[in-house]
Amino acid sequence: MSMRQSQPELKQARQQVMASTQILQNLIPPTVSYTTQGHVLIIGPEDLARLAADSLPTMASRVILANETITSQDEAHLEKVINAAEGVESFYNKLKGIKGFLGQFQVNVDADEGGVAELSKVAIRQAHFDIILDLSTSPCINLEMLPVGYLYVGQDEAKLADAIAQIPDLVGEFDKPRYVKVNAEVCAHNRNGLNGCNRCLNFCPADAISSIEQKIEIDPYLCHGAGSCTNLCPTGAISYDLPTPASLHSYLEKLISRYRKEAQVAPVILFHDNMNGSELITEQLSGDVLPIALEEITVASIDHWLAALAHGAREVLILNTDSSAPTLVQMLQGELSLANRILDEMGQPQRLRLINETDLANLAEPLAISTTWPVIVPMVHTATPNVTNAKRDMLYQAIDHLNSQAASIQTQVAIANVPYGQVKVDVDKCTLCMSCVSTCPTQALKDGGDKPALHFVEQDCVQCGLCESACPEKVISLVAQVNFDKESRQALTTLKEEAPFECIRCGSEFATQSMVHKMVEMVGAHSAFSANVERLKMCGDCRVKDMFEDILQDPEKQLR
Ligand code: SF4
Ligand code: SF4
CATH class of the missing domain: 3.30.70.3270 (Alpha-Beta Plaits)
Structure with a gap:
């Protein structure tokens, strides 16, 4: 197979193949619902917060938490502030913490009389605020992916205008998909009170995953579908639902094989995110690159990357935009370096790359280089009989196939x-x-x-x-x-x-040799047992019989 078609021909092949190949998705995915009535808390310098409150007159309630000094002493500005949002109360208590999401924000502040108070209860006699608009110099919630309903604008006027336009629409009931599901049966986090795997816990940019009572739990209200947990999970206990890992595998296989057949060229797979990456994918993209939009670039994991190569792609690229959360990029870099190390060990070229916007605009040269690499004959993979280990089975099938197409190392x-x-x-x-x-x-x-x-x-x-x-x-x-x-x-x-240990009295097998020897070694020297060491070599029944026989022969022995 060689690059022998023109760009228009390749682009036409791509268009045909992509139009006829779809990722099978659950069209009615499970969702979570947010209900809000429109109680808004505005945090920031009191002057800016009051002006913002003035722009939100239709909300159910507005409360200001003034956590910074006013931004200007200008008389005209102050005059405007004094006349703005009349009747909206300001609080000056120190913020202790914010938890929650759209419709359920719990805001704790230092209470006037000491201790901690829930501001919504004090200010509006409600259990929570529905929406938070944060105008502080730095965000009061320090996360890369902020909870739905928390709008951080800082002192950026354009962002503030957007937020002011958006907030009145955040009243009512809203649904969001549950992106991720957990199968506790196969999770390796904890068994019998012992701690094991923690891989999914450290890279969530939304802080939506935690270990609660020794179980991995996802808060579906905080989850943005970043996919770092599913990407890193080695057991498949935590898996993505939109699409499922199996749907993505099947899509990759079909897409690559159809394109190879149509274009007679090994394609390059380009994973990008739906929100920001899609805008960068234009008709200029080389005809042998097949773009795949995912909720986040982390949704495809090492098994998908290597399987894509094993199905006959010549490279896999992952598009990192300025909006990608740094934690996700760090996680991807680690996994990509592992996958490339695996390829390197078997003598394959470095076929996996994280690229940025500039790289995307300059793909011609690297693409020309990868056309000179050895072409991978697509693997014929077997459906995994073991569904609990499907992720690992697929990964290893891909590794074995890529290895067989290169140095076939056995190390x-x-x-x-x-x-x-x-x-x-x-x-x-x-x-x-x-x-x-x-x-x-x-x-x-x-x-x-x-x-x-x-x-x-x-x-x-x-x-x-x-x-x-x-x-x-x-x-x-x-x-x-x-x-x-x-x-x-x-x-x-x-x-x-080893051979089982046979009871020295009845001959039945009742323990392992090592266990009996260990028992004899540990308790045999103890004064309470030393006279009866041989009993340790008997099964439970014989031990009881032996004890009673002893007592019958010498009834006072047990009192001595
Ligand atoms: S998966 Fe491996 S490390 Fe974990 S308990 Fe089983 S054998 Fe041990
Ligand atoms: S990464 Fe997977 S196996 Fe490990 S703790 Fe998280 S859910 Fe469990």
Whole structure:
């Protein structure tokens, strides 16, 4: 396959293929509703806040929280301020904190009589404010993605005019999609009170995700659908809903294969966000670049990028605009560098790139370079039978295919802090108690059924560390790595196995050898047990029988 068509031909092929290929979306997605009556709190210098309040006469109520000194002593200005928003009360209490979202803002301030007071209760006898207009020099809510209903304009007149026009429309009932869902069954955050994975918790620019009573919870009212949590989740426990990961995979596969067939060229996939990136996609875009609009650029994750290449794209670009939240960009850079490192190890070119607006305008040269790279033959992938590990299965299928198209390395590459790798067990000290197996959320660790054994499948391990914490003997350690050897990665390996221990009285198998030896070693030396060490080698029934026989023979023994 080679670049042998003209730009008009390529653009025509793109147009045809994109028109006939759609992402399957839930047309009636689950939503959350906001209800507001129009109680507005205006925070900022009192003069500006009062003038803003004057421009919002139709609201149910207006309250000013003056947190900065007035901006001008000009007489005419002050005259205007004095006559503005008559009847609107100003409060001067120190702001302690704001929580909530459209229709539910709780604003805490220092109370006059000491302690903390809820301003809405004091000012308007309501449980909350509906809308906050913030004119402060710096925002009172310090988040990259602000809650719906909180409008920070600072002292920017154009933004203030926009907000004043928008606020009266924020009265009534509004719906917003639930972008993300959580499947607690497969989440590796916490098991049996032990802490494991925290990957999703650190990159939410809207502060919508938290660990509540040891469970990962998303506040759907605060969630903007940024997708950093779903991008980083190694188990797929937290997943995007618009589109689902499976829909996006299927769309990528169809789009790339149809384009390759139509244009006879390996395309470049360009992920961009709906809101700001779409404006930058014009007819000037090279005909071999297929733009895909997502709610945020983080919605497609490492499995989608590498699968797109494995389906036959020659490059994947992600368009970062000035509006992308810095936290999301930082997160993407980390994941892209990991994915490119994986490509590099197998001898593939660096096919994944985060680009900005200037790069987008200057794509011709890099695109010409990538046409000289080896063309990837599309993979024939198998639908994953294991739905709980679908994300990892797809990722590894893509890695294996890309590897087979390059150096076919069979090595393991140690990379710190990645959710892929092995567990190591000190077999001499492991008692096969199976605490780790019952804690492992992905079933990477398995018991031996009827036989005392501990088995492990590397491909299923997300390096959450729950097994390490659960192990009472402290003999488990984690080894983060990417294993390019498919066979060893997918194999059920035996970490330890041994014969069962047979009761010395009835011969039934009742424990593992290691466990009985450990018990004998630990409690056998204790004065209360030393006379009856042999009983530790008996099953429960025989131990009771043996004790009663002892008592019958010598009834006073138990009193001694
Ligand atoms: S498994 Fe996923 S949802 Fe659970 S803590 Fe880790 S990243 Fe979060
Ligand atoms: S084997 Fe251990 S580290 Fe790996 S997924 Fe299971 S509990 Fe987590």
